[in-house]
Amino acid sequence: GDADFPRGAKRGITRKRDDVGGRGIAQELGVKPGERGVGQEDQRQFTGRQFGRAAGEGGVIDDWRDDAALGLPIISGNYLVNITSSFGPKKVDGNLLIDLGNDEILTITGTVWVTGDLTFSCGTNGSLIELDSAYGANSGVIVVDGVVTVGNNCTFAGSGETDSYLMILSAKEQTDRNYPVMIINNNSEGVVYYASKGWVDFSNGAGAKEVTGYGISMKNNSSVTYEQGLANLNFTSGPGGAFAIINWEETQ
Secondary structure: OOEEEOOOOOOOOOOOOOOOOOOOOHHHHOOOOOOEOOOOOOOOEEEEOOOOEEHHHOHHHHHHHHHHOOOOOOEEOOEEEOOOEEEOOEEEEOOEEEEOOOOOEEEEOOOEEEOOOEEEEOOOOOEEEEEOHHHOOOEEEEEEOOOEEEOOOEEEEOOOOOOOOEEEEEOOOEOOOOOOOEEEOOOOEOOEEEEEEEEEEEOOOOEEOEEEEEEEEEOOOOEEEOOOOHHHOOEEOOOOOOOEEOOOEEEO
16 A cells, blocks of 8 residues: 655654764664665754765755766756766756666766756666766765656666665755655666655655655555665765765764
């Protein structure tokens, strides 16, 4: 069946902390690596120790935006990626449509910032969005100021090394349940979603490695699988990037 987990709800799974600035530990949740857990008790934020600023307050997110904008030229207006290719670092000052055909691959080679909406379309048989292998054990991020829509059969992956993940983050502030800021459709999987100021909706068969939202809606057979290492990811701006955010940890 369907389930909603709004901010403040006492249902589902939450990440705890050791102390202020302490790590969120999967075992503290009662969710072991590889098991499924869903839910959100309270809005959360992440802190990048290297910057000492909360992501929800714009600090780390603004650094990611700045890094994406270093990938010249900046794209002005709406943009389409529709073939196997590499992308990033890049700022798109408009909407970004990633419309891949069956079995095509988009390789993320640096931080991406979309000032409008981001839409993924992945074909009937599915396609892959992955981090460049040069990320190594680090993780990468796509920052979106608008709404994120992930179409059917999209698969996301890190660099191929353990503890490397792709995170898609919506900074849009819109807490009305009827207007989610992330819409995740059937059979999409393998990514970390972050939307602390809006609702995240999962449809039939959709999945994620981890999700943070003001509220989370789970429909038939959708799932979130928490994996060991997600509480302490290393984010980098990409191969040859200008900075690295070391040891992100959940805090209140």
